[in-house]
Amino acid sequence: MSFLRDAYECEPVIAHHNDPERFRGLLSVAAVDRKVAEQDLREGMLAMADANRSVDSSDFVADSGAIDRVAVARLYRRGATIILNQVHQSDIALADFCRSVERVFSCHVQTNIYLTPPGSQGFQTHYDNHDVFVLQIEGEKTWRLYDRPVEAPYRGERFESGRHAVGEPRHTFVLKAGDCAYVPRGLMHDASASGDAASLHITCGLLVRTWADLVLEAVSEVCVNDPAFRRGLPPGFAHRDFDRTAARDRFRALISELSSRAQMDGALDLLTEQFIQSREPAVLGAIESASRPLARQxxxxxxxxxxxxxxxxxxxxxxxxxxxxxxxxxxxxxxxxxxxxxxxxxxxxxxxxxxxxxxxxxxxxxxxx
Structure with missing residues (x-):
């Protein structure tokens, strides 16, 4: 696929499908309304954000930890974006969609839902520490892409406001219902609802394992089998006047040993098994068919x-x-x-x-x- 070869982790991609119904089977504004009204939502399951004013969790979370539905509706009416986190964990359609993406990338895939009132913006300019696919479900959203101050940030390397200059947008585009976009991690961006209707989109995040993960696992495998790597550091290494000459020689010798002995296959086998076992099984129908005779196919x-x-x-x-x-x-x-x-x-x-x-x-x- 040209996307995996040319764009993945490198360049944004915008796809205008001219098909408003393309993703409609996954979600709708009405479905979000029902989830807020019906589900026992707790702190962390729902969040709210407004780029123009501060929204604290205490504004919509009761002392019991339950989401205050009336407060959510009031804040939304005033311009705050409703965010439903990890909805794929309770919605089979989204869970199946995530599984289909996981098969392509061999990584954990999560979904967050963003419902933004007309003319509003949820977040100020920022970058994410994971790659995302944006699926526009209803309404329209105007996106602005800026510079990329951090190349492939680590999962724990969160955006810090004020650390990087925003500058002028390098690319501006509008996602309409049925359109989608890919935004690699580290790329600064912001988005606001455009048009007269609310904007509903799904952000599909890719939580990948990196080459660093693989190298560290291969190093661990060598260290487990060689006591030389488990010896203690030289006594007194923390002293201000410690002579590091011998330590540097020893360190270089160990690094040389690692380069000749570290093997990829065992480490990759382990990461593969961990990935497979960490996936959610698709067991819909297992209980219903348990007492039925065998099927023909x-x-x-x-x-x-x-x-x-x-x-x-x-x-x-x-x-x-x-x-x-x-x-x-x-x-x-x-x-x-x-x-x-x-x-x-x-x-x-x-x-x-x-x-x-x-x-x-x-x-x-x-x-x-």
């Missing part, structure tokens, strides 16, 4: 998995955990998880029914009837 859901040969059987790394198999051969499991539709008899194994039920329970496969 099944198909694997597009979830990440990794099958590992171990003494005594196989270990299957899956979203939410892992499974072990002592009898089912690798080709049978791989056939079930291939993504191609299959009938129970296609697995050609005396425990095919039990295998199907286990895979259905964990959300890896689904019925097609």
């Amino acid at each position: 099944y198909r694997a859901r597009p979830a990440p998995w990794r099958l590992i040969d171990e003494e005594g059987g196989l270990r299957l790394i899956i979203p939410g955990g892992e499974m072990t198999f002592s009898r089912a051969p690798r080709p049978v499991i791989e056939r079930a998880l291939s993504g191609q539709a299959f009938a129970p008899e296609d697995l050609v194994h005396d425990q095919a029914e039990e295998l199907i039920r286990r895979l259905t329970t964990t959300g890896l496969i689904e019925r097609l009837d």
Whole structure:
């Protein structure tokens, strides 16, 4: 894909689809209104922001920690943006959307919802420490992109107001319903609702693992297996008059040892397993189908998995955990998880029914009837 090759982590991308209904199945202003009115929202689940005046959480959060719905409506009417955090954790449509993005980037994907009144702006100019896709659901929003003072900031490297000069916008554009934009982390930006209607958009954030994560894991693997790296630092190293000459020689020798011994594969295997297991399983339908007879056909859901040969059987790394198999051969499991539709008899194994039920329970496969 040209986006992954040319733009990802480097340049913003704006896509005008001329299709107002493109993302309508994910959310609507009416759905946000219902969530605020119906759900037991607590502090942290909903936030509010206004670029023109300070909004404190005490303005809309009760002493009990519950969100004050009337206060939210009042602040919104005065121009504050309503922010619903991590909605994909309670909304299946958004959860499925996040899973589809996760399959492309192999990273955690989160969603925040922003509902801004007409003519208002939620945040002053800032940059994010993670890449985002912006999906415009309803209304319009005018975006302004500025300089990029920090190249690929770390996840914990938060924006500090006043530290970087904003300057003049380098690029201004309007997102209408059905449009989307990609903004790489570190790029200064701001946005305001334009037109006569409220602006509703979803920000889809990519929380990636970095090369630094991989290098640190590979270094840790070497250190665990070599006591030379676990020796204590020279006694007295914190003294003002400590002679660092010998320490520098030792440090260079250890770095040289690391460069020759550190291996990528073991570290990448570990990060891969951690990523897969940290995903939320897609178990919709698992309870409903638990007591039903086997279907005529099944198909694997597009979830990440990794099958590992171990003494005594196989270990299957899956979203939410892992499974072990002592009898089912690798080709049978791989056939079930291939993504191609299959009938129970296609697995050609005396425990095919039990295998199907286990895979259905964990959300890896689904019925097609």
